[in-house]
Amino acid sequence: MDALISFISENLLMVYILVFAIFLGTEVISKVPTVLHTPLMSGANAISGVVIIGAILLIRQAEPQNYFVLTLGFIGIALASINVVGGYAVTDRMLDMFKNKKKKK
């Protein structure tokens, strides 16, 4: 229990941010029309690739001979890059179709 309390008190700011982010996220997304559910999901999915930052920080702090960490970090970065780059590209492709139609009308 003490461990939990000390963790919260040390990270109080992060806990605040966490709570606010949950409300903010709910607020931002709650009124999306069905038409856009797929692109929204795909776009949000790309944002979840933000975990790539963790992999980058991890590699930057690793010893240059620590091949275990370096290899895992490399894999992590490659996988997250696919998620980020592919996710944004695919979302853009989808939304492009929506936009073209608007122009034609």
Next chain:
Amino acid sequence: MTTALYDFIYLISIILFIIGLKRLSSPDTARNGNLVAAAGMGIAIVVSLVYPLETAQNNYAWIAGGIVLGSVVGITAAKKVQMTAMPEMVSLFNGLGGACALVVSLVEFYNYPEGVSLLNGQVFTTLFALFIGSISFTGSLVAYGKLQGFLRDSLQVPFPKVVNAILLISVIGIMIYIMMLPSVDFNWALILMTVSLIYGITFVTPIGGGDMPVVISLLNSFTGIGAALAGLIYNNQVMLVGGILVGASGTILTILMCQAMNRSLFNVIIGGFSSSGGAAGGSREQIVKEVIPSDLAIELKYSSKVMVVPGYGLAVAQAQHAVHELESMLEEEGVDFKYAIHPVAGRMPGHMNVLLAEADVPYPKLLELEEANKELTSTDVVLVIGANDVVNPAAKDDPSSPIHGMPILEVEKAKSVIVLKRSMSTGYAGIQNQLFFGEKTRMLFGDAKASINKLKEEVDQA
């Protein structure tokens, strides 16, 4: 001093994420919003590359290699994928993000200093991120496999409820055990990872295909939560906020879809669609009427109002362009041609909207569930193209049906119902559809695209 500056730039990317997501919620600003969010990500990545760290060795070559490899694969995949395969793609991408959260937390645990008590929030966060990342990874892969079709029946877990309960309890037990250990034992982290990976598989396998949109959305929010937890580990606000934004959006979409099916999330995860409904239709001899394209073409041409109910079958056959062409032909004949879109049609929320958008079908022609049901009463011909469960009257009439209570498109209200289907096989939910044997219903068997093309020819000649 300098870290404050970098943290401030991180704040800018957070703002860009929020603006981007906000803009994604309206068709006019959506594309711009996606680019804004991408810019936020770009900034966040660049800052992470130069962020001042105490023990920085940098190893930039490794990072560059990973980014280049991932970007090339990602762009190629995004360019090549068919619009109809979008749910699979998103699911696969999502799994890779989860895998990254898994890797990050695994290494974090590996690096944890020896001789320090493990009973603290930091370790708990790391273990939890490891767990969530693992489920998200294997779960998404299974979802991908199921959508592609190759895992549909071949992968079955006996007594899924029991197995899942045991695995979940094991995960919690292992986490507690690890935190009670006097010192770091990396092997236990590997065991936790293995059990979590297996749990991801057994968690998704029993869930029926009709529930796939819900699962993808749920896994999406898991990956977001995984990223947010990793952000807690690194005390990194961008990861925390970005992850939570995704977690929140995924959760909301999941809830919206559960509402559209009138089922609780718990029911979706635990229950799955039981296949018992198959027995309901088989008890007595049932007669199916068929229609030939030339007759149907004439009927369509002299209708005043035609409604299309698209489903996954349309996506598989890639018939969206053909349908749009049929629409144009009939419109020239003065037929009022519309589309009725069920919120969970297809394998992803809004799946049909994306497909029809690809075929340039104008928005006003796409009717949502309630609106469509009102108009169906005055419709002459309904074409059900590859949709099963979303038009199944059992949802209204049969309390024993696993989909009972789910709002459906009430196509039987129309004067005539034509079902385009490849065979009499059941839909993804595995339930036979009484609609197919209905008084007003006729079947047009065959691949949806081929059938529609044939119809177009006949309409042309009629």
